[in-house]
Each structure stands twice: as structure tokens, then as C-alpha cells.
């Protein structure tokens with residue numbers, strides 16, 4: 678087991694990539710804390726699955742774009758699970774929209790959830806890890822979109838580039854405390870975030886055609902890389918970013 682008796686916390690753990698990572702962390706021996714904006718009832722099956730692995734599970738409902746959520750989440754983790762070893766900033770939104778008429782509210786909301794939310798959470802987690810004095814690991818779910826553009830994602834890709842950069846700077850700021858900071862850069866992974874976008878079958882086929890491994894990703898494809906970066910197997914890895922995209926990024930021609 679890669680995370681035996683560690684405390685693993687994740688934002689946006691109610692669905693998609695976050696849910697897959699939370700469940701894998703429990704399978705790998707960690708107690709798991711999840712925060713998400715959805716009500717606790719809808720997360721109950723995930724909490725039950727974590728407990729079925731013999732691990733403790735905690736849920737806090739909250740909006741990551743409100744900085745108080747970060748304090749509330751870390752406080753709950755310490756009260757109920759007694760410490761924090763691995764923190765994953767994953768919650769995010771991607772409301773696809775054209776550039777020229779993008780409403781300011783959509784920009785403000787996307788930056789608030791994706792970038793400010795990640796910042797508040799990572800800062801709070803880092804402070805807790807520093808005060809514990811035993812190091813830790815922070816992983817942010819950035820995106821291949823940190824490196825490439827999207828005509829309907831002009832408000833989204835800068836948040837993912839920002840998260841990628843946040844992990845690089847945090848790695849520098851927190852190295853002296855033994856805290857490692859890395860990001861994963863998923864390609865296109867089938868989740869609720871892109872269900873509507875991928876309902877355009879012509880677009881979906883074109884996207885699959887660009888991927889050397891010949892398929893879109895599944896949430897579970899991210900679970901292993903996230904657990905690996907959180908584990909002692911990655912003890913000399915910090916400031917790094919790991920593309921998890923089936924080879925899409927390197928497929929130029």
C-alpha cells in the first residue's frame with residue numbers, strides 16, 4: 678500500500694477525477710477527507726466505499742472560491758482525522774464559451790473557483806503541514822490546457838496555467854519544510870465537466886483521433902498518478918508536472 682495510514686484530503690471529490698482519486702487513496706491505505714459544493718447525501722456512497730476499505734472518511738460541504746472554506750476544511754480534518762499528509766486541489770469548472778462575448782461573470786466565477794480556490798486551499802494545507810513539522814505532499818489538478826489553448830476556454834486555460842505555476846512557486850517556497858508540490862496535467866477525461874461538449878460526436882471523434890493511445894481518458898487514469906505523487910515513491914519529485922493525456926500533447930504530426 679502506497680499511502681498506509683496517511684491522511685489524504687481532496688477538493689471536488691464528489692465526482693469525476695476527484696472521486697476516483699479519493700477511492701484509490703483509500704484502497705492504498707489512507708484516511709480520506711473530501712470537500713465539494715454538493716450536499717453530503719450525494720457523497721454518501723463514496724464515504725461508504727472509503728469506510729468499506731477500513732479507512733476513516735470525512736466530508737465538508739463548501740465552495741472553494743470562498744476562502745473560509747479552506748480554513749473550515751483544514752480545521753475539520755485536524756479535529757476528525759488528526760493531521761494532514763497529502764492534499765489535492767482538484768475542484769474546478771469549465772463552462773465552455775466563445776471569447777468575444779464572454780460574460781464577465783463567467784470569467785470571474787471560473788477564476789474564482791479554479792485559481793483562487795486552489796490558492797486558498799493550497800495555502801491553508803501548506804500552513805497545516807508546516808505547523809505539523811513532518812513534511813507532506815501537495816498535488817494540483819492542472820491540465821494539458823496549461824500548455825495549449827482552446828477557443829472556447831479563454832477564461833479557463835489561464836486558470837490551469839496559473840495552477841501549474843502555483844505548484845512551481847509553492848515547491849520553491851515549501852521545499853525547506855519537506856513539502857513537495859506537483860501538478861498533474863490531464864488531457865480530455867470523460868466526466869460531467871465535458872459531457873455536453875463531447876455530445877458533439879464529430880468533435881469527439883476528432884479528439885480521439887489526435888490521441889496516440891486511441892481513447893479519451895477515464896477518471897481512474899488520474900488516480901494512479903495522483904497517488905504516486907503523494908507517496909514516498911515520489912520523495913525526490915517536486916515542482917514537476919505530469920501529463921496524463923494518452924500522448925495527445927506530443928502528437929504534432
Ligand SMILES: NC(=O)C1=CN([C@@H]2O[C@H](COP(=O)(O)OP(=O)(O)OC[C@H]3O[C@@H](n4cnc5c(N)ncnc54)[C@H](O)[C@@H]3O)[C@@H](O)[C@H]2O)C=CC1
Pocket residue numbers: 688689690691692693694695712713714715739740741742767768769770771790818819820821862863864865866867868869870871
Ligand atoms: N475532465 C477533463 O477533461 C479535465 C479535467 N481537468 C480538471 O480536473 C478537475 C476535476 O474535474 P472533473 O473531474 O473532470 O469534473 P467533474 O465536474 O466531474 O468534477 C468537478 C468536481 O468539482 C466540484 N466543484 C465544482 N465547483 C466547486 C466549488 N465552487 N467548490 C467546491 N467544489 C466544486 C464539483 O461538484 C465536482 O464534484 C478540474 O479542476 C478540471 O479543470 C483538467 C483537465 C481535463
Ligand SMILES: C[C@H](O)[C@@H]1OC(=O)[C@H](O)[C@@H]1O
Pocket residue numbers: 771819820821822827837863864865866870871874
Ligand atoms: C473540460 C475539458 O474537456 C478539458 O478540460 C481540460 O482542461 C482539457 O484540456 C479539456 O479541454
